[in-house]
Amino acid sequence: MKKKVYEFINEDSWFQKFIYTLIILNVLSLILASYKEIFGMYKVFFELFELFSVIVFSIEYVLRLWTADLHFEKGTSFSKRIKFSVSTYGLIDLISILPFYLPLFFPFDLRVLRILRLFRLLRIFKLGRLSKSLQTIMSVLKDSRSELSLTLFVAFILLILSSTLMFYVENDAQPDKFENIGQSLWWSVATLTTVGYGDIYPITPLGKLLSSAIAIIGIGVLALPTGIISSAFINRLEMDKKSEKECECPNCGTKF
Structure with missing residues (x-):
């Protein structure tokens, strides 16, 4: 039963x-x-x-x-x-x-x-x-967790570094906008992800230069996990196709 x-x-x-x-x-x-x-x-x-x-x-x-x-x-x-x-x-x-x-x-x-x-x-x-599709996605993410973890760690370090630098650069010019590193971190997240809400932005020349550099670096940082996941998906699909093509002899167990 x-x-x-x-x-x-x-x-x-x-x-x-x-x-x-x-x-x-x-x-x-x-x-x-x-x-x-x-x-x-x-x-x-x-x-x-x-x-x-x-x-x-x-x-x-x-x-x-x-x-x-x-x-x-x-x-x-x-x-x-x-x-x-x-x-x-x-x-x-x-x-x-x-x-x-x-x-x-x-x-x-x-x-x-x-x-x-x-x-x-x-x-x-x-x-x-x-869903077989969702199982494939979870499997790919699980197989790529070490590479993705490294990418997220690099992004985290970059967020902390950029928000700290921006705080010291813009605090005197905009004490209400960049009052602390926490507010700078919000700006850093919006800039690094290339979202750019526009509620907080630098006005000093050095701040604008730093913001431009962070925005450009953000494009590469975002591309890393995308490339890792895409590569893992391609490898997984190739493995699935290869396993489907393989046949096993019922008598001797030889794969061909």
Whole structure:
């Protein structure tokens, strides 16, 4: 019985399509509910749909927790269920349904309830379990994490350095705009990412020169992670195509 349930929730295409569709509808429901006119007209529908979704996702979570000992190879049944509970998808499954149950047991302020409802948006990450494309993206990011970490570290050093320099350059000329390094850091982020909101900008010649240099460097810094991820994607696609072309002889096991 447990094995059939495990195969149903993990391999049955109709069940996966149903969960996939339900997740998409939940995201659309969250967006539409933000419109006061629509929410006022269809409040009952939104509440019933949320109740239905929570019931389905709760049953799915319980079933996955129950069959976790079939998913993992090593450990006892209890340790395997703990391993599922603290896994990425296990936490996403749990957090996506918790906002519904918590107010039933604990009194919350309305502002806290609004924040808890935002966690419903995490249901979209459940698609990672069902979508091959999202699984590929997560796999590529995981394989490139060391290169991306190095790039982010370089960007962080550049942000701190540029914001500190700009603070000392512009503080005397604009004490209200560059009051501290924290405000300079906001300018540095906007400049390094080439967004340039225009709310804070240098007016001294040295400050303008520094800003120009940071903006040019920002183009290269932003291009680094893009190139790393693109290269990793190309390598992954080539590996997938190569594995699809390889065939294995059923008699001797030779790959050709």
